[in-house]
Amino acid sequence: MIFIVTLLISCQKDQKAASDQGEIILSEYSTVVSNEEFLIGVPSIIRFVDYKSFFVYDSSTRLVYQLDLQEKSKQTIGGEGQGPGEYLRVQNFFIENDRIYITDNSQQLIHKYDAGENTEFISSFNYRPSQAPSAPPPAPLPPLDLPYIDTGPIGSFNNQPHITSEGNVLIYNLQPEQALYRLYDWEGNHLESLGEKHSDNTLEVDYNQFRTEIENKQVPSFFESHTFIVNDLSNPDEYFLIHSAIPRIVKYNSSGNKVWDINISGISEIEQISDDYYETMEEILKIADTMTPLRKYFSGVSVENGDLFLATYTYPGAPLWIHHFDNNGIMQNRFKIESEVELYPVFDVDFSNRNILIPTEEGDVRAYSF
Numbered sequence: 001m002i003f004i005v006t007l008l009i010s011c012q013k014d015q016k017a018a019s020d021q022g023e024i025i026l027s028e029y030s031t032v033v034s035n036e037e038f039l040i041g042v043p044s045i046i047r048f049v050d051y052k053s054f055f056v057y058d059s060s061t062r063l064v065y066q067l068d069l070q071e072k073s074k075q076t077i078g079g080e081g082q083g084p085g086e087y088l089r090v091q092n093f094f095i096e097n098d099r100i101y102i103t104d105n106s107q108q109l110i111h112k113y114d115a116g117e118n119t120e121f122i123s124s125f126n127y128r129p130s131q132a133p134s135a136p137p138p139a140p141l142p143p144l145d146l147p148y149i150d151t152g153p154i155g156s157f158n159n160q161p162h163i164t165s166e167g168n169v170l171i172y173n174l175q176p177e178q179a180l181y182r183l184y185d186w187e188g189n190h191l192e193s194l195g196e197k198h199s200d201n202t203l204e205v206d207y208n209q210f211r212t213e214i215e216n217k218q219v220p221s222f223f224e225s226h227t228f229i230v231n232d233l234s235n236p237d238e239y240f241l242i243h244s245a246i247p248r249i250v251k252y253n254s255s256g257n258k259v260w261d262i263n264i265s266g267i268s269e270i271e272q273i274s275d276d277y278y279e280t281m282e283e284i285l286k287i288a289d290t291m292t293p294l295r296k297y298f299s300g301v302s303v304e305n306g307d308l309f310l311a312t313y314t315y316p317g318a319p320l321w322i323h324h325f326d327n328n329g330i331m332q333n334r335f336k337i338e339s340e341v342e343l344y345p346v347f348d349v350d351f352s353n354r355n356i357l358i359p360t361e362e363g364d365v366r367a368y369s370f
Helices: 002-012 207-215 268-285
Strands: 022-028 028-031 044-049 053-058 063-070 073-077 090-096 100-104 111-115 121-126 169-172 178-182 190-196 229-231 236-245 248-253 256-261 297-302 306-311 320-325 331-337 348-350 356-358 367-368
Touching: 022 053, 028 053, 044 090, 044 348, 044 356, 053 090, 073 190, 190 236, 190 248, 229 297, 268 306, 331 356
Parallel strands: 022 331
Antiparallel strands: 028 367, 044 053, 053 063, 063 073, 090 100, 100 111, 111 121, 169 178, 178 190, 229 236, 236 248, 248 256, 297 306, 306 320, 320 331, 348 356, 356 367
8 A cells, every 4th residue: 555655656746737728618607595585795605515505604794604595594503702612703614424613713713513403512622722812803804823914805724724524623733844734633632744844934924035036926935835625525534735825736645645746837827816916016015014925726625526626816807717626636627707796716516416606795606507
């Protein structure tokens, strides 16, 4: 088994995705969740189970809801506050093995609930016990440990706690020059470490270095370790680790072994994001020592056959692209999503019905067929 994993790494390391292939324009859609029916202000995170069990985080109310699309009703999961099962600021949520997990990065807690009819609170996991703030910050705010501007209706998924398919917790490691993530069980026992940090990674900002990197159109070293994780739905023992700024996809298993490693290059919409970023940062740095994060990929999901879908970072006036990769990291399709209103770069996929589900700034969730 070790030989096979080693062979896969040696064969696929530094493989690059084919450039500008498989462009498909999606413009036809149906409305799955209507704001008029459910009164969802800003659907910032969505999770599709089926067309009855649909979950959404509304950042305008700061609550997570379970929507019944047949009954046209909604139920709150947990609630806002500091009591058991209550949260102050939702960073993400997950649905795994009939459990709902909500991460609250104000209290450094992950709450676990039953996903049945009553959605009862079960327990909480403190993922940074030494850093819990004594008082909640006002909302909205950028992540507590990041020294750059990061505002908007949707938070960053980079370097945030992640729930695996088996209900374990992957936590970003704040220590420099060590593994990117540490894997724990729900009782807090350390199981494994995975991911590789850039050798110069630090939480301290060097603006001289940052300015030089921007001038040379290089990925800022400060953001090289910015990553988010997607579970492989076809294999609960494996995870996709997405380096959002580079961009790069690395496949790991739960033993911390690298399965394959692919850099994404030669994609026109990714290059456009880079060009816009460097141009914008050059203007900002003329005014003040401030940085905004470089994101080429924003979020992602896996589907039943293990394929991976990633959403590009977008902003008003820029189209949303969703890239489709097979389980070996080879790009299959590039979906350009056309819309007359802004689409948020968070989504889910109903693979059996070939629908990509995307929220809009108007509070709806659309299904684009592919």
